[in-house]
Amino acid sequence: MTQSPRPKIAVAPDTRPTMHRQLCAAVEAGGGQVSPLEEATGLVWADPARPDLFPEMATRAPHLEWIQLPYAGIEPFAQHLDPQWTWTCGKGVYSNEVAETALAMSLAGFKNLHDYARQQSWSGPVGRVLSGSHITILGGGGITRSLLPLLAPFNCDISVVRRSGEPMEGANRTLTSARLMEVLPRTDLLILALSLTAETRGIIGAAELAALPEHTWIVNVARGGHIDTEALVQALKTNSIGGAALDVTDPEPLPDQHPLWSLPNCLITPHIGNTPDMGLEVLVPFIEENVRRFSQGQELLAPVDVSLGY
Structure with a gap:
């Protein structure tokens, strides 16, 4: 994993404005630089309901090394898991x-x-x-x-x-x-x-x-x-x-x-164990910490085992 003083991190998609804005702030607070996909070595996924957008966005990120998913349950992304990238998720966050x-x-x-x-x-x-x-x-x-x-x-x-x-x-x-x-x-x-x-x-x-x-x-x-x-x-x-x-x-x-x-x-109950509001409150500091670790070449939190799918 490439070490960089201020790694270039994309936050995408921007389909949830509040979530996108707060995750961008988390990237900056963690020492990263919010960047376009074309320049990014890391990607923080900002809409768990839109895994369908991932393939197109991944093709625009030739330098990608690390992908951070926002939730613990990553089955919507299972078909996209590729060992060429390091994957992390929200495991344990909520x-x-x-x-x-x-x-x-x-x-x-x-x-x-x-x-x-x-x-x-x-x-x-x-x-x-x-x-x-x-x-x-x-x-x-x-x-x-x-x-x-x-x-x-x-x-x-x-x-x-x-x-x-x-x-x-x-x-x-x-x-x-x-x-x-x-x-x-x-x-x-x-x-x-x-x-x-x-x-x-x-x-x-x-x-x-x-x-x-x-x-x-x-x-x-x-x-x-x-x-x-x-x-x-x-x-x-x-x-x-x-x-x-x-x-x-x-x-x-x-x-x-x-x-x-x-x-x-x-x-x-309608999946209220972790609502969007309470989720962002704990996700933001988690993303900040993982960006900090990524920038320093340290072990990332909540790694995904691609072979197991979680």
Whole structure:
């Protein structure tokens, strides 16, 4: 990676003026020089919703060495990942915000808030206790690292299922993905907090849902594609699981007449785990730090493993 006192960094596209302006300021604050694509050695991508613009812009940047993507979930860019460039993403940047959402959804499901919010008359008490529950978390990245301390006061028995099986502080046990079916039958709360890849797409299907106890709640703050939506609808309709709290769906946005909307044991939020406003607040200093590291030839934060896709 070429070292430069003031590396030339492009910020593109400019389709989101506020985001573009703040990321340009972050580049300058980090010691970079905002430059045209034709001169840039680095590219900070400024619109996560427009991966379609990437191929054309990449062809205009012959000196490109490093590409910074703004979000942790980079599946829209998966087809563009090329090992000739160094890639970084927003992995870990939004972990605290998403972990808060996961905890809020977990408590809402256990306390039946989704149902009470729809009622217009007094009804009997329904709910479960989160304290002491058996929790299974899929994924061992930044969201899980932020979530485990939030769960600590509840004294839960926590299993983390991750690709490597490497232990995580705050978890009672860590297992590889191949052992997922071992823990599902004793799971009270299943939280999805993993990256979406070819291997993890549909990781929760009909068989996995059938293995869960009837009272289990599923919380998904990762990506909708992790769950077989048709199988989930069926499980919720038949009450073979307790319920689902979904901040992400498949498809997304969820169509107005989709069956999930009408299910009383389903809580849906429109991907608010990390909103654009709260996201920029934490993304800007992160970009500033990575530009500083790039300018000094240091190891960059949140590298993407091109072979794994995250």
